[in-house]
Amino acid sequence: MYTQGLDGKIGPVREAETAEEKEREARFQARIDAEERIEPNDWMPEGYRRTLIRQISQHAHSEIVGMLPEGNWVTRAPTLRRKAILLAKIQDEAGHGLYLYSACETLGVERAELVEQLLAGKAKYSSIFNYPTLTWADVGMIGWLVDGAAIMNQVPLQRCSYGPYARAMVRICKEESFHQRQGYEIVMTLAQGTPEQRRMAQESLDRWWWPALMMFGPPDSDSVHTAQSMKWKIKRVTNDELRQKFVDVTVPQAERLGLRIPDPQLRWNPERGHYDFGPVPWDEFWRVIAGEGPCNRERLEQRRRAHEEGRWVREAALAHAEKRRLRDRAA
Amino acid sequence: MAEDRARFEYLLRLGDNSLILGHRLSEMLGNAPALEEEMALVNVALDLIGQARLFLGYAGELEGAGRDEDALAYRRDVLDYRCALIVELPNGDFAHAIGRLFLISAFDFELYGALRESADRRLAAIAEKSLKEVTYHLRHAGEWVIRLGDGTEESHRRMQKALEDLWMYTGELFTPDALDEAMREAGIAPDLARLREGWDRRVDAVLREATLTRPAEGWMQSGGKDGRMHTEHLGYILAEMQFLQRAYPDARAW
Ligand SMILES: [Fe+2]
Ligand SMILES: [Fe+2]
Numbered sequence: 250m251y252t253q254g255l256d257g258k259i260g261p262v263r264e265a266e267t268a269e270e271k272e273r274e275a276r277f278q279a280r281i282d283a284e285e286r287i288e289p290n291d292w293m294p295e296g297y298r299r300t301l302i303r304q305i306s307q308h309a310h311s312e313i314v315g316m317l318p319e320g321n322w323v324t325r326a327p328t329l330r331r332k333a334i335l336l337a338k339i340q341d342e343a344g345h346g347l348y349l350y351s352a353c354e355t356l357g358v359e360r361a362e363l364v365e366q367l368l369a370g371k372a373k374y375s376s377i378f379n380y381p382t383l384t385w386a387d388v389g390m391i392g393w394l395v396d397g398a399a400i401m402n403q404v405p406l407q408r409c410s411y412g413p414y415a416r417a418m419v420r421i422c423k424e425e426s427f428h429q430r431q432g433y434e435i436v437m438t439l440a441q442g443t444p445e446q447r448r449m450a451q452e453s454l455d456r457w458w459w460p461a462l463m464m465f466g467p468p469d470s471d472s473v474h475t476a477q478s479m480k481w482k483i484k485r486v487t488n489d490e491l492r493q494k495f496v497d498v499t500v501p502q503a504e505r506l507g508l509r510i511p512d513p514q515l516r517w518n519p520e521r522g523h524y525d526f527g528p529v530p531w532d533e534f535w536r537v538i539a540g541e542g543p544c545n546r547e548r549l550e551q552r553r554r555a556h557e558e559g560r561w562v563r564e565a566a567l568a569h570a571e572k573r574r575l576r577d578r579a580a
Numbered sequence: 581m582a583e584d585r586a587r588f589e590y591l592l593r594l595g596d597n598s599l600i601l602g603h604r605l606s607e608m609l610g611n612a613p614a615l616e617e618e619m620a621l622v623n624v625a626l627d628l629i630g631q632a633r634l635f636l637g638y639a640g641e642l643e644g645a646g647r648d649e650d651a652l653a654y655r656r657d658v659l660d661y662r663c664a665l666i667v668e669l670p671n672g673d674f675a676h677a678i679g680r681l682f683l684i685s686a687f688d689f690e691l692y693g694a695l696r697e698s699a700d701r702r703l704a705a706i707a708e709k710s711l712k713e714v715t716y717h718l719r720h721a722g723e724w725v726i727r728l729g730d731g732t733e734e735s736h737r738r739m740q741k742a743l744e745d746l747w748m749y750t751g752e753l754f755t756p757d758a759l760d761e762a763m764r765e766a767g768i769a770p771d772l773a774r775l776r777e778g779w780d781r782r783v784d785a786v787l788r789e790a791t792l793t794r795p796a797e798g799w800m801q802s803g804g805k806d807g808r809m810h811t812e813h814l815g816y817i818l819a820e821m822q823f824l825q826r827a828y829p830d831a832r833a834w
Pocket of ligand 1: 345
């Protein structure tokens with residue numbers, strides 16, 4: 250999800266030239282093929298390192314920006330129990346962000362630098378968080394579909410060849426399944442509720458379904474670096490495979506809820522053993538990625554504003570720490 | 581019976597304070613100066629909502645009119661809320677938000693510490709649990725007051741200003757009214773005046789370390805905990821918080 254593989258460019262990477270360099274790369278690939286974990290101090294090709302930085306930082310940014318659409322409903326949560334669950338979930342997402350930024354730092358980049366890139370609009374994050382949360386049902390839909398898609402994407406990443414990322418995923422996946430369950434529970438309560446609540450749930454599914462399918466990234470035919478990422482075992486399952494799996498799991502859940510998936514072409518295909526589904530509106534996807542989704546500007550603006558307004562606080566904290574240090578030394 | 585009614589009213593004060601302060605802190609989501617701080621404040625908000633649920637849930641049982649925590653949180657208007665004025669104030673800048681959290685946490689620290697001895701054992705148990713949380717809130721907010729007070733010129737100015745703005749809302753916390761007196765006589769709640777000493781000591785120590793000046797004691801605002809006169813802010817908080825329950829009165833579950 251959070252790793253849509255949104256930007257194929259990782260900058261020019263010098264190819265291995267000398268025999269010695271080629272030999273080193275071959276040894277690296279052999280370790281990957283033998284399912285060994287790569288750790289921060291191990292030698293790694295520059296392309297591997299940069300691909301990981303891009304993917305993990307996009308993932309981290311997604312966790313952080315993803316707090317905003319749900320945060321939009323914290324003050325309006327309909328019961329105190331729901332409010333508490335939502336706060337706990339959002340707190341988890343902040344933790345995921347911090348944890349992933351740390352994983353990224355093991356690759357030799359500073360979190361501050363990554364955050365600067367995000368605020369400058371140069372970094373990508375999952376397209377899904379550029380959609381608005383208009384009703385309470387959207388909070389349920391995010392848990393059910395968005396966290397559901399995240400799990401689908403992240404479970405194979407637990408076996409990613411890069412150790413710190415794989416370990417981060419193990420921890421994160423446990424929490425994501427709680428997120429998914431609470432979302433499904435919200436949608437179920439609405440679907441079994443009054444006609445107005447049912448309408449709210451259906452309308453929300455109508456809006457989120459296609460954006461949720463887009464979370465797995467562009468179709469394999471358009472996906473620039475899938476092959477290399479697969480070879481390096483950064484990625485283990487392709488975008489289209491994950492998308493299919495998500496549809497297969499989610500359709501029966503929607504049926505149980507009595508909700509209709511907004512895809513007239515959706516039907517079970519007994520020969521394939523999978524659901525067939527209609528074309529994903531990819532032009533919308535590319536538009537959102539390019540910054541023209543319904544909320545791109547607002548999301549980044551909010552992050553920028555908080556960053557700017559917090560500047561004097563961060564400066565004060567640094568100044569205080571420095572005063573302390575000098576005092577301690579004098580004492 | 582009359583005693584149950586009084587205890588119900590008293591629990592509303594405790595529950596409403598936690599609920600409204602938790603609401604204000606949850607507004608910091610997406611607006612905190614750093615990610616770590618955002619997490620910390622969400623965590624505090626979560627603790628406070630948890631406390632509100634325990635206090636209001638118990639209040640509803642004592643009342644015996646079939647109102648649960650949500651009926652009390654979502655179906656009362658301003659006139660029936662019993663929170664202190666200080667929790668209703670808007671967050672303001674970070675100095676103001678964290679300064680408020682500090683002043684209230686220092687009060688709650690004393691209050692919950694004393695309530696552990698309450699004759700009402702259920703209340704004592706809630707206080708015991710809440711005290712652990714508030715101890716952390718107090719330390720966290722106190723550290724920020726020190727950092728901001730003894731940070732840069734700007735942060736010092738802002739922190740001092742926040743204290744000046746907040747000070748006139750602290751008196752209400754310590755000024756007993758008839759209900760507080762009745763609770764004290766029944767051995768349910770402590771003598772508020774006696775909590776003051778510990779609060780003064782704790783607050784003064786932090787202000788000293790923060791190189792901040794304790795504001796002069798002047799006129800103290802009141803009217804929140806007895807419901808006599810809330811701030812204008814409370815109505816907006818409730819309008820937002822209660823929106824779904826009000827807009828969909830037929831819904832039985834969420
Ligand atoms: Fe997450
Ligand atoms: Fe999540």
